[in-house]
Amino acid sequence: MLLYLNGQFISKEEAKISPFDHGFLYGLGLFETFRVYDGHPFLLDDHVERLNKGLAELSIEQKYTREQINKILQELLERNRLTNAYIRLNVSAGLGEVGLQVEPYLQPNLIIFPKRLSPGGELIEKKAVLLKLKRNSPEGNQRLKSHHYLNNVLAKREIGDFPDVEGIFLDEHGYLAEGIVSNLFWIKGNVLYTPSLHTGILNGITRQFVIQLGWKNNLQIQEGLYSIKEVLEADEMFVTNSIQEIVPITSFEGRNFPGKEGQWVQQFHQDYRQYCKNLWSRHSVGRE
Incomplete structure (x- = not known):
């Protein structure tokens, strides 16, 4: 299964980020999980809106759009031959020195993980x-x-x-x-x-x-x-x-x-x- 990392579609074995990422050092990162049904990312606008608000609160200077994320998703789905999928979209703060930082983060890491799912439709108690x-x-x-x-x-x-x-x-x-x-x-x-x-x-x-x-x-x-x-x-x-x-x-x-x-x-x-x-x-x- 291929994932997306900062502009590249790569295998999980190839995926690497620096230990100096403040998402790792201090937990400065956000994620969204959502489903794709027959190629459609359900409520993507709402997920992107919440993500952008959270990034602003963490002083991560990045803002995403539906068009930007959906373009990545559609290629990711095609490369993995998926039409129904679990998606985890993760943004971490990016590189920083050891120590707490007050300046904004300008180069966050964007990672999107897909996982095959059934189309859904059953009520599971x-x-x-x-x-x-x-x-x-x-x-x-x-x-x-x-x-x-x-x-x-x-x-x-x-x-x-x-x-x-x-x-x-x-x-x-x-x-x-x-x-x-x-x-x-x-x-x-x-x-x-x-x-x-x-x-x-x-x-x-x-x-x-x-x-x-x-x-x-x-x-x-x-x-x-x-x-x-x-x-x-x-x-x-x-x-x-x-x-x-x-x-x-x-x-x-x-x-x-x-x-x-x-x-x-x-x-x-x-x-x-x-x-x-x-x-x-x-x-x-x-x-x-």
């Missing part, structure tokens, strides 16, 4: 378990999708390597936060609930897309600070991310949920299938 480990607070004003991933790694070690289980974080105040690699949702009546960004969670691209779908389907949207008790009173519970899509939850803290049989999980899944092969941005949802 999971059980949710409450983590003992608390969600750490963001390093800055908001959580970036950054190289600072130890909290997630330790949480994954806590629950073990079980593909049908997702761990759910509480924040430091005991409010529901997010999954190890997902955002959290539940539905009660005609209200779609999800934890507030004030809990320190990542504002996932699929999270934002599902909120948009909620509006489209005439649901009320509530983002707030919620206790475990409140989700246990829900009609349906699910988690989301850009690779696993909509993931129905079957049980959490002794409470069973309908999982993939849930009415709203099925509706969101149907909407996802409608848009995944053509949508560039969540802002276009509902437009004719």
